[in-house]
Each structure stands twice: as structure tokens, then as C-alpha cells.
Amino acid sequence: MIRFILSKxxxxxxxxxxxxxxxxxxxxxxxxxxxxxxxGERGVTPERHAExxxxxxxxxxxxxxxxxxxxxxxxxxxxxxxxxxxxxxxxFLTLFPATVELGLxxxxxxxxxxxxxxxxxxxxxxxxxxxxxxxxxxxGFSMPIFWWGLLLIIFFSGILGWTPVSGRISLLYYFPNxxxxxxxxxxxxxxxxxxxxxxxxxxxxxxxxxxxxxxVIARQTRSAMLEVMGEDYVRTARAKGMPQYRVIGIHxxxxxxxxxxxxIGLQIGVLMAGAILTETIxxxxxxxxxxxxxxxxxxxxxxxxGLLLIAALVMIVNLLVDLTYGLINPRIRVx
Amino acid sequence: xxxxxxxxAPVKLSDAAIRRRMLAEFWFYFSQNRGAVVxxxxxxxxxxxxxxxxxxxxxxxxxxYREALLMPPVWAEGGSAQFLLGTDAVGRDxxxxxxxxxxxxxxxxxxxxxxxxxxxxxxxxxxxxxGGWIDNVIMRMMDVIxxxxxxxxxxxxxxxxxxxxxxxxxxxxIVYQPHFARLxxxxxxxxxxxxxxxxxxxxxxxxLRLMFKTILPNCLGPLIVQATLSFSSAVLDSAALGFLGxxxxxxxxxxxxxxxxxxxxxxxxxxxxxxxxxAILISVLAINLMGDGLRDALDPKLKRS
Numbered sequence: 001m002i003r004f005i006l007s008k009x010x011x012x013x014x015x016x017x018x019x020x021x022x023x024x025x026x027x028x029x030x031x032x033x034x035x036x037x038x039x040g041e042r043g044v045t046p047e048r049h050a051e052x053x054x055x056x057x058x059x060x061x062x063x064x065x066x067x068x069x070x071x072x073x074x075x076x077x078x079x080x081x082x083x084x085x086x087x088x089x090x091x092f093l094t095l096f097p098a099t100v101e102l103g104l105x106x107x108x109x110x111x112x113x114x115x116x117x118x119x120x121x122x123x124x125x126x127x128x129x130x131x132x133x134x135x136x137x138x139x140g141f142s143m144p145i146f147w148w149g150l151l152l153i154i155f156f157s158g159i160l161g162w163t164p165v166s167g168r169i170s171l172l173y174y175f176p177n178x179x180x181x182x183x184x185x186x187x188x189x190x191x192x193x194x195x196x197x198x199x200x201x202x203x204x205x206x207x208x209x210x211x212x213x214x215x216v217i218a219r220q221t222r223s224a225m226l227e228v229m230g231e232d233y234v235r236t237a238r239a240k241g242m243p244q245y246r247v248i249g250i251h252x253x254x255x256x257x258x259x260x261x262x263x264i265g266l267q268i269g270v271l272m273a274g275a276i277l278t279e280t281i282x283x284x285x286x287x288x289x290x291x292x293x294x295x296x297x298x299x300x301x302x303x304x305x306g307l308l309l310i311a312a313l314v315m316i317v318n319l320l321v322d323l324t325y326g327l328i329n330p331r332i333r334v335x
Numbered sequence: 336x337x338x339x340x341x342x343x344a345p346v347k348l349s350d351a352a353i354r355r356r357m358l359a360e361f362w363f364y365f366s367q368n369r370g371a372v373v374x375x376x377x378x379x380x381x382x383x384x385x386x387x388x389x390x391x392x393x394x395x396x397x398x399x400y401r402e403a404l405l406m407p408p409v410w411a412e413g414g415s416a417q418f419l420l421g422t423d424a425v426g427r428d429x430x431x432x433x434x435x436x437x438x439x440x441x442x443x444x445x446x447x448x449x450x451x452x453x454x455x456x457x458x459x460x461x462x463x464x465x466g467g468w469i470d471n472v473i474m475r476m477m478d479v480i481x482x483x484x485x486x487x488x489x490x491x492x493x494x495x496x497x498x499x500x501x502x503x504x505x506x507x508x509i510v511y512q513p514h515f516a517r518l519x520x521x522x523x524x525x526x527x528x529x530x531x532x533x534x535x536x537x538x539x540x541x542x543l544r545l546m547f548k549t550i551l552p553n554c555l556g557p558l559i560v561q562a563t564l565s566f567s568s569a570v571l572d573s574a575a576l577g578f579l580g581x582x583x584x585x586x587x588x589x590x591x592x593x594x595x596x597x598x599x600x601x602x603x604x605x606x607x608x609x610x611x612x613x614a615i616l617i618s619v620l621a622i623n624l625m626g627d628g629l630r631d632a633l634d635p636k637l638k639r640s
Binding site: 280 | 370475476478479482483484485487488490495567571574575578580591594602605612615616619620623624627
């Protein structure tokens with residue numbers, strides 16, 4: 001198992017270097033002079049320009065600049081935002097819990113509903129439940145989620161007035177930031193109504209973000225279950241006279257879960273892309289909105305480091321998924 | 336299928352006849368899937384709408400009727416038969432804009448898929464055919480691109496290249512290309528072991544001929560399925576970029592861009608938000624339904640099971 005983990009880790013190194021090269025060259029291939037770009041519309045004098053170039057290292061050869069960038073990166077220095085002047089990493093860490101909270105809620109909704117629907121659709125193959133749920137899954141899979149979010153806002157916030165339109169919690173509540181997760185912090189604060197407010201802010205964005213993963217998981221669970229239920233050991237279990245729920249729950253579901261777990265893990269990239277859209281629609285103060293705002297404000301250090309951090313994150317989660325997969329299914333390890 | 340020839344005697348079929356047979360077989364499996372046929376019909380309607388947009392649209396998509404701002408659809412109170420689906424905030428006819436929007440979506444899908452497909456096939460063929468360090472270098476590069484969430488990478492690429500439709504299409508094509516490269520490589524590697532490839536090599540076929548004439552045609556099945564899936568994702572992602580202000584720029588009647596313009600009116604005028612999104616959903620759904628049917632028809636593992 002240790003060899004398996006090590007080989008996976010080694011495999012990641014070239015990918016990680018590639019990611020840093022892309023994030024690094026991103027600022028370099030921008031049309032125009034980075035110093036002028038940072039100076040903005042005010043412009044700079046030639047002396048100040050030379051001074052800034054030297055200070056930021058732009059007078060060095062490009063390869064040296066890259067190694068300098070890499071060196072500072074490994075020390076956790078990602079530069080400062082041009083707009084807020086704060087270190088990029090600090091900003092990332094402040095906003096990150098909001099995205100994690102949203103993403104976790106979405107993946108929980110998607111997994112619980114998706115697996116349940118998938119299992120029942122497979123058991124009742126060809127029934128009206130199967131047909132309707134799989135049609136809905138295909139609709140969900142094809143959904144432009146930015147539009148879906150707007151529709152939910154029109155219905156639940158506009159017409160019914162049930163949920164707020166934006167933000168993480170009502171401005172009426174204020175409490176210290178302990179975990180960064182609004183649901184937990186609001187409970188810890190003990191303020192009446194704070195938790196309900198946080199929950200009502202969270203529900204629509206998580207539903208929107210869960211839509212595509214939910215559809216994917218439901219379809220994948222159904223086909224994995226159908227495949228497993230045709231296997232000999234399931235037939236044997238049935239022939240032994242085992243009750244249906246045990247055949248499904250113990251023999252079929254467990255084996256069908258192996259590909260489903262991978263599918264769930266692979267949704268992290270989908271979630272990050274979805275978070276950009278969802279957070280924009282619901283003004284959710286997380287990483288996705290931060291990236292979009294930074295792109296439109298031309299805050300390049302943020303865009304550069306944000307890109308790098310998100311890619312590294314996706315890579316690490318994928319590694320964890322691979323490792324879990326190796327744990328569940330020993331056959332993979334040996335290969 | 337009724338003209339089955341005499342099976343007893345070996346019949347030499349002409350190439351055209353073989354092709355007809357293959358098409359007939361393909362259609363047989365494709366039409367088994369009811370959803371796929373529905374998807375195909377909707378898709379054909381969409382293509383016709385795009386082609387005949389200027390004939391079908393009752394108004395010019397960019398003309399602003401200042402006396403009819405945010406007019407509701409004809410069936411709602413205050414609607415007018417002049418504007419069947421109502422007008423937007425500057426008085427443009429929604430229906431006409433939606434009809435012209437079909438041109439954008441199909442155009443984007445075709446361009447993105449063609450660029451990604453051609454690029455991916457060439458890269459995948461090189462990696463799979465030559466193997467060794469070429470394969471290693473290429474596939475590590477593909478891994479790097481795949482490490483980024485596709486929409487995020489496309490967004491950043493557009494930010495670098497400058498917002499606009501062309502750049503959005505280039506960015507999405509770059510992001511999709513590794514999927515085709517991987518598929519091609521995997522298919523090429525399994526075909527390379529087959530005897531017909533060795534035979535062709537022994538017969539003196541050069542590398543280029545082996546790659547493009549001998550091997551590639553046998554790898555097309557999964558690529559076609561992936562192309563349909565990418566087509567629908569391209570429509571979705573370009574609409575998302577348009578929605579974020581990074582794709583087609585106003586006043587282009589691109590569906591995502593229309594949604595972005597409509598955002599501030601969501602609580603006042605539901606129609607400016609509902610229809611463009613519905614158009615995106617229907618197109619993407621139709622293409623995905625077709626993709627499912629294509630997979631059923633082209634994947635030999637699923638056949639006759």
C-alpha cells in the first residue's frame with residue numbers, strides 16, 4: 001500500500017510543475033507590460049518603471065523569474081492583491097470555508113439523493129419511476145445551472161418569498177468566526193434564529209450546485225447497480241433465499257459503490273466550475289466569486305495564485321479519491 | 336433490410352453497398368432508443384431554425400422598439416401579438432433574438448468540436464503511435480490541462496486573450512482537446528496490436544498512411560460519441576462564459592449573453608430570463624439524448640446484449 005501511495009505521489013510531481021508553469025506564464029503572456037498594467041491608468045515615470053521592474057524581478061531572464069516564483073511559492077508567498085493589497089493566500093484562506101461549506105452541502109445532497117434514486121431506478125428497471133427519474137437526471141445533466149439558479153430565485157425568493165436572494169446570513173446577526181462554516185458558527189453563537197438564517201441562505205445555492213453532480217451520480221449508480229445485479233454472486237445470494245433488502249444492501253450495493261465513489265470524487269472539478277457560477281448568482285462570498293471579481297478587476301496576482309491553488313486542490317482531492325479507490329478495491333493496488 | 340441477398344453464395348458487395356448496410360445497421364440501433372430519435376428531431380429543427388433565421392424571425396434581433404420596453408408575452412396581460420414572446424429591457428423582440436441565438440449556439444458547438452477534435456486526434460495519434468518519451472511528454476501535458484476545472488481555465492484564457500466570442504471558442508476548444516487526445520491515444524494503442532496494422536506495415540505503408548488511413552478510421556466510434564458530448568458542453572460553457580460577460584458581447588443575441596443582460600430584471604420580467612435559458616436547456620438536452628443513442632449504436636459492447 002505504501003508503494004502504491006508513493007508511486008501516486010511521484011506521478012503528481014510533473015503535473016504540479018506543469019500547473020505552476022501555466023499559472024506563471026499566464027501573467028507573462030498577457031498582452032502588454034505587467035508593470036504598466038499594475039500601475040493602471042495613472043501610468044509611471046520611466047525611472048519608477050525601472051525601479052518597479054527590478055523590485056518585481058521583471059528585469060531578470062524569464063527562467064530565473066520562474067524559479068524565483070517557484071521558490072517564493074514553496075515558502076507560501078503568493079504575492080499581494082493589487083486591489084486590496086492583502087496577501088493572496090490570506091484572502092484565499094478567508095474565503096475558502098464559504099466555498100467548502102457550499103460544496104460539501106451540495107455533494108451531500110447530490111450523493112444522498114443520487115444514490116437512493118439510482119438504486120431504486122435499477123431495482124425497478126423499466127418502471128415509471130425509473131423512466132421519470134432517468135429523464136429528470138438527463139435534464140439535470142443538461143441544465144445551464146446559472147439559469148436554474150435564477151429560476152429558483154424567481155420562484156422561491158420572488159414569488160414565495162421564502163429564501164433570501166444573496167449572501168451567507170442576514171445582516172441582523174453577528175458572531176465571531178470560529179470554524180468559518182456559517183452553519184456551525186451560527187449554532188455555536190447561540191443566537192436565536194441565526195442558524196435558520198444561515199440555512200435559508202445556504203439551501204438554494206447548494207441545490208443549484210448539486211444539480212449536475214446529482215444527475216451524474218444517479219445515472220452512474222443505476223448503471224453500476226444493473227451491472228452488479230447481473231453477477232453470479234447476486235444470483236447465488238438470491239438462490240440461497242436471502243431477503244431482497246439484504247441482497248441489494250449487502251451484495252449488490254457494496255460492489256456497485258466502487259465506481260460510484262470514483263464518480264463522486266471526480267465531481268470536485270465540476271463543483272469548482274459550478275461554484276464560479278453559483279457564487280456569482282447568489283453573491284456567495286467564496287473562491288468562485290473571488291476569481292470572477294479578480295478577473296474583471298484585472299487583479300492578476302489573485303487570478304494567477306487562485307488558478308494555482310484551485311488546480312492543486314483538485315489534484316489533491318483526485319489523489320485522495322485514487323487512494324480510497326485503492327483501499328476499497330485491492331485489485332487496483334497491484335497494477 | 337428486406338433485400339437480404341442469397342446467403343448461401345458468398346456475395347462480393349460493393350463499397351457503396353457495404354456503407355449502406357452499415358448505415359442501416361447504425362440506424363437500427365439508433366432508432367431503438369426513443370429519446371435519441373426525439374433528440375435528433377429537436378436538433379434538426381434547431382439546425383433549420385438557425386439556417387432560416389432571417390426568414391423565420393418576425394423582427395430584426397437588434398432593432399429596439401422604444402415604445403414597447405419589457406412587454407410581456409402575447410398570452411400574458413399587456414402582451415401584444417406583434418411580440419409573441421415579449422420584448423427585453425430595450426424593446427428588442429425576444430422571439431427574434433432567440434431564433435438568431437440558435438445560429439450562435441450551433442456555430443460555437445461546431446467550431447469548438449472541430450478544433451478540439453482535430454487537435455486531439457493529431458496529438459493522440461502521435462502519442463499512441465510513437466509511444467515512449469513522446470507519449471509521456473504529451474500525456475503529462477494533457478494531465479496538466481485536465482487538472483484545471485474546465486470552465487475556470489477557459490475563463491482565465493479568455494481573460495488573457497480578451498473577452499469575445501472567438502476567444503471564448505478558442506479557450507473552450509483548448510480545454511476540451513485533452514479528452515479527445517486521451518481517447519484517440521487509448522484507441523490507437525489497442526489497434527496497434529492488431530494484425531491488420533502489422534500487415535499494412537509489412538506491405539510497406541509509411542507512418543502517415545498507417546496513422547491516418549489504417550488506424551484512425553477504426554478509432555472513430557468513441558470519438559464520435561465524445562464529440563456529441565463535447566458539442567453539448569460547448570453550448571453550455573459558451574453560454575456560461577457569455578453569462579459571465581466573457582463570451583459573445585452585447586448586443587449579440589447569444590443566449591448566455593441575453594441571460595446576463597436580463598439578470599437585473601428577474602423579479603420584474605420573468606420572460607426575459609426564462610426563454611433564453613429554456614432555449615439552452617432544450618438544445619443541450621436534445622444533443623445529449625442524441626449522444627446516448629449514438630453510444631448505443633456505436634459501442635459494440637452494448638450491442639446484442
